[in-house]
Amino acid sequence: MATDKELTDFLKSVEKRAFKRTVYAVRDDDAALDIVQDSMIRLAQKYADRPAAELPLVFQRIMSNATMDWFRRQKVRNAVIQNLSDFDTGDDDGDFDLLELLTTVEGSLGSESAADTVGREQILLLIEKEIALLPGRQREAFLLRYWEELDVAETATVMGCSEGSVKTHCSRAVHALAKSLRAKGIAP
């Protein structure tokens, strides 16, 4: 059973990321705060007796469900599905050289030259904006894998899909982000 301190530490460590992730999804600070608060309370009431090691996965699952519930209530799920299909149609870029682009973009992030031209804070805001523009499933997979640092199996459990789907979503998200960031001038 997680102690009060373990639960406090865990919630402290995830609350800001959880808020940001939810903002990317729902694009509304107040709604995101409500979702995070509901998720925290649900975790505390129903799963506080779980070992501390299980809390991250359970919390991510609760967050995902709470966000989905919010979308259901807002009746915007169709718009999300539309976004997914929009992205799929634009994925067949024959001139897209993945290795070259990833290498150059990855090398440019956080470098002095980029910071000099745009400003680090602006770059961060731009990255957030581009992440928020990702289709929902891709964004969720990307953030769970590379921000929450869950492994593929854990991400699949949280998202309720196969590991193959997680890999596909993550890969597409990385490609989309790399392309869009380069288009915004972050890549050289």
Place this chain on the structure above:
Amino acid sequence: MNSTVNRQAAEAERLEARFGLRLGALLNEQAARTPHDISERLRVAREQALASARSSRLLTASTDTVVGNGRSAVLGRLPGWLFRFASVMPLVVLVAGMVLIDEWHDRAQIEAAADVDVNLLADDLPPDAYSDAGFVEFLKEDAQ
């Protein structure tokens, strides 16, 4: 040929992971700049969650104590089947008691009727006298 493709796929996957983790680190940096009012609201939400965790733990603990004490005070640590049997016992005792009370009441009525019969038969006055309206009236006046 296959090994080249596999190597390229592995390299792409590795680069994707590096790129993703690098972006994740930048997102952490941005998350740390969360405005004060949002941070405060998150703190309040966290404290509310912790309070509800404490109250639900207390509720669970007090329920366990009541059940545990109930068992230990009355019956001690009994096996499940014996505990169920012991739970049914009061009901059995209650039903048996009601049957006994009914039986005792019937016997008491029979004995009272028998006493009346005995007294009537043993008395000098013939039982037919009680069907006489004048004699009944006499008894009423005598009682007053």
